[in-house]
Amino acid sequence: MPAALRPLHDGLALLALLSDASEAQGVSAVASRLGWPKSRAHRILAALVAAGYAARDDARRYRATPQVLALASGVMSRHPLRAHALPVLRRLCDRTGCDATLSVLHAGRSLAIAVDSPAGRPADDPFSTLGRTSWLHGAANGKVLLAWLPLAEQESLLSTLPLPRLTPRTITDRRRLAAELETVRAAGYAVNDRENHPAVFTVSVPVFDGFHRCLAALGLSRRPDDANALRLAEPLKRAAAGLTRTIAGLPPRS
Amino acid sequence: MPAALRPLHDGLALLALLSDASEAQGVSAVASRLGWPKSRAHRILAALVAAGYAARDDARRYRATPQVLALASGVMSRHPLRAHALPVLRRLCDRTGCDATLSVLHAGRSLAIAVDSPAGRPADDPFSTLGRTSWLHGAANGKVLLAWLPLAEQESLLSTLPLPRLTPRTITDRRRLAAELETVRAAGYAVNDRENHPAVFTVSVPVFDGFHRCLAALGLSRRPDDANALRLAEPLKRAAAGLTRTIAGLPPRS
DNA sequence: CCACCATGTTCCATATGGCGGAACACAGTC
């Protein structure tokens, strides 16, 4: 039953494209990227502008307006995990000098719902951006989310997910990935050493709810040099345990 | 030329509604809030779910998913002002113990594009949420944005904006508001003393680009008790001046 | 200077697919 409410579907796709694009996009660029006829791209861009979610440059190129933030504000302020995690992230990255990211599983990817970086420095880790998603097999947070997933879902994901090679070190073999997840579960934390970006090393631990279901993954990222997993893993585990304790009393949330 | 691309328009409206709503909404609730027939609400909700931006509860009620964050991530990470402002916000709120908010003018409202609160405490100010918008006449940031607007636009806004009473102290008279803006320009900062929310006191200063155009407003919020505007205004002014200096070399941005 | 290409915009006959009222199903309540 595809092709339902096509204007809506297309509009959201276009908005996502604009949001992702680093530069303003023209009608033709949009049309070719999405495989649309120009007239459609034009029509939908005009509608997005009319709705205030996109703006047209002097050069007739389009970008997303800050109004899209309004769409996200509710989710950001309302998510209970996020609210409780923010102070924890702050302390973690101030103490370790790393970028801290809290991610949840969404649509087969790892989605960052809370982020912080050390005082006085913008985020280093290119994946440490609110709302940014990563491949599960490449990111430490992704491995954690995968490792503590109920078996049925884990197997289903493991067999259907594509495992593209993101860097030379990415795990692209399903058997090796399964073995890695075993290791992760045993150790209680996951490591990503330049497996999804050549300049990022991450350690991640799970955050549970009251029923020991893994709700999220909490990760610390730094440059790969002299990285010492254990040094990061211990404070991380303690922080996650604290979060788990705080969350345990709260109602669950998708 | 209204009523163009209605499914898109409606879908965005619905998504905004879901995002704003504090609780999950049922089909009927949505329909009545937007004045739609139930069938339309149902159809569009289904489409949003199919697109992954909404999720259906066990109780058949709908909420926005974290995927909407993905729409905002680009805008957040790409906005140059925001990137440079984040460390400044961090220092400000750690030193003063207040919530810090950077806002821009968007569609006749003040829109928060960067936010921070002191370490170890969630945000106090209910308006200190990324993407949240406020009335220009009630918020300190809004007054600043209004006060340094080019005269033509300022007058146009001043004469068209409704000035609803938000608290007993809100300025609802256009003449008084104009006088207040005069004062703000003269002082170099704006104050909002429970004019917006009974428990919020805010001081705000402008951030300029290289041509002395006011790009944004930088505000500090705290509880109204023992608030001392001058104590906050001075460090604020210094921080904003620093930001202005940093920004001056950067290309302008809507 | 003009031919050229790529881009943005407008137009239009067609039929796709959104439309909403009404009928249906399902709970929970008095």
Place this chain on the structure above:
DNA sequence: GACTGTGTTCCGCCATATGGAACATGGTGG
């Protein structure tokens, strides 16, 4: 068991999205 509130499905009508082609526009290079 009648009732009121949900959410869901159905269907004939016709609004309106569709995309190709024609029309602008403007920058580039021969």
